[in-house]
Amino acid sequence: MTNVPAEARPAGPSQVALAVAMELVTKYRLRVADQRDSRLGPMAGRYELAAAGWTGKRSTLVAFYRPPADPDAARQDLAERCREALAWGSSRMQDQSTVERSDILLVALGPVRKPEGNDPVAGSVAVGVASVDEATAQVAALFPIPSGLPGVRDLGRHARRIREGATAPTLAAVDLAERQTIQGGYHQPTRRALDSTPVATGTLMGLCIAVWLLEEVFVGKLHGGNYLSLDDFGAASNFGTAGDWWRNVSYIFVHETSTGTNPLGIYHIAGNMMALFFFGRMVEQLYGRLVLVGVFLITGVGGIVLWSAAVSAGLVGFGTTIGASGGIAGLIGFLLVLGRVQGRNVPVGLVSSVHTFVQRNLVFTALFWVFANGVVNNYVHVGGLLIGAALSCVVAPRSSIGGRDLRMYERVVCIVVIAVAAVALGLAAQHFLSVVTQPPGTAPPILLPG
Numbered sequence: 001m002t003n004v005p006a007e008a009r010p011a012g013p014s015q016v017a018l019a020v021a022m023e024l025v026t027k028y029r030l031r032v033a034d035q036r037d038s039r040l041g042p043m044a045g046r047y048e049l050a051a052a053g054w055t056g057k058r059s060t061l062v063a064f065y066r067p068p069a070d071p072d073a074a075r076q077d078l079a080e081r082c083r084e085a086l087a088w089g090s091s092r093m094q095d096q097s098t099v100e101r102s103d104i105l106l107v108a109l110g111p112v113r114k115p116e117g118n119d120p121v122a123g124s125v126a127v128g129v130a131s132v133d134e135a136t137a138q139v140a141a142l143f144p145i146p147s148g149l150p151g152v153r154d155l156g157r158h159a160r161r162i163r164e165g166a167t168a169p170t171l172a173a174v175d176l177a178e179r180q181t182i183q184g185g186y187h188q189p190t191r192r193a194l195d196s197t198p199v200a201t202g203t204l205m206g207l208c209i210a211v212w213l214l215e216e217v218f219v220g221k222l223h224g225g226n227y228l229s230l231d232d233f234g235a236a237s238n239f240g241t242a243g244d245w246w247r248n249v250s251y252i253f254v255h256e257t258s259t260g261t262n263p264l265g266i267y268h269i270a271g272n273m274m275a276l277f278f279f280g281r282m283v284e285q286l287y288g289r290l291v292l293v294g295v296f297l298i299t300g301v302g303g304i305v306l307w308s309a310a311v312s313a314g315l316v317g318f319g320t321t322i323g324a325s326g327g328i329a330g331l332i333g334f335l336l337v338l339g340r341v342q343g344r345n346v347p348v349g350l351v352s353s354v355h356t357f358v359q360r361n362l363v364f365t366a367l368f369w370v371f372a373n374g375v376v377n378n379y380v381h382v383g384g385l386l387i388g389a390a391l392s393c394v395v396a397p398r399s400s401i402g403g404r405d406l407r408m409y410e411r412v413v414c415i416v417v418i419a420v421a422a423v424a425l426g427l428a429a430q431h432f433l434s435v436v437t438q439p440p441g442t443a444p445p446i447l448l449p450g
Helices: 015-026 038-043 071-095 152-163 171-183 188-194 199-218 247-253 266-287 289-312 325-336 348-371 378-392 408-436
Strands: 049-053 058-065 101-108 125-133 138-143 320-322 447-449
Touching: 015 049, 015 058, 015 152, 015 171, 038 049, 038 071, 058 071, 071 101, 071 125, 125 152, 138 152, 199 247, 199 266, 199 289, 247 289, 247 408, 266 289, 266 325, 266 348, 289 325, 289 378, 289 408, 325 348, 325 378
Parallel strands: 058 101, 101 125, 320 447
Antiparallel strands: 049 058, 125 138
8 A cells, every 4th residue: 555655745634625524514414534433444544534424324424635646556546445445335334234325435635547447336335536636626536426425516616716715614613613513403504594584475475465455356346437357457468468568577466366256266366375485485585585586577477478489389279367376386496406506505405305395396286287277377387487497507595505696697687677577567557547547448358377
């Protein structure tokens, strides 16, 4: 076995190792391992920094080392480390009956060639290997990295930041973060975010409910010389009023009434508001108010665009649509992609919980869409869902929970979208007031709830 001479090693772990270690203890729930810990077995004392997960159904180890300068010696050294890691993983599964698999990641802090032979995998034990060139911030995966551990992209991000002059945390800071993470249940920053009051969600709900209450008072009744319909409140349609661009926004806040021949209309507003409360609150607390309102409006309008395209293609007949469910479907799609492209540093437990909650609700929602096809506008739903998922690939969660702050152009886009929506709602209000004082209009069209 060839080792780096002690006098050639830097004092303490490398900057890159410390930067990654901070993420290991805060995001991946690992704990810094004492090199004298007997649980490391033959790997004890052979790594400048290691973090491990000893409990649960999965044993995990991420270890950093400096390979020998000689390329052949480095290659031979890595091959032996892989054999030791496989033996360690197998022993953990034997010594701890609850462990169902062992995943190990070895990080070489320097260039090293891939050893000959197959990937180091034995049954439920897998060893991944990555090399990090600290001078160039180049990262390579020599053997596939097990899922649920930092990948090439994550390691490269930390290496680039250190190379660009960022200050790495000290080992004491990593240790403190580990203890605070454990005491805070690994989710303290996220808990603070989830404790915040969802003001924007409440405002959107308030607008929808206020419009619905006005509908309950006016729809179907003679006021100002007119029998008012939902069309007068801003419903979106493909005939007669198709030129009113503002209806592509105002329709979101219009819902079916419980008056006249539709006594069950209250379920439309109640169902949508309940969904908006759950999904809107999650988006607002994880991403912020601007993102919530922006995504809700963009996906709602995007759903109408898909529906209009379907009408133009002859896939569906002319009609009118109302309801917030296009924007709500957009929020569902937005949350489905949380942590997959943006927000990779969000605690994995939170990401898993959000995905489970959203997926379960999406199953029931999709079943309703299928069985109620012809009554609800599924083009708006599908359009909103897809656009929401696409937006989540670009927009990151709050920096306080592992994302990043909104870039300037992202803020500008959200503000412009909200401003245009405000103008649209103003035109809808103006239209409503003008209709009240005009001669009787046509009969209300057949509506397709959103």
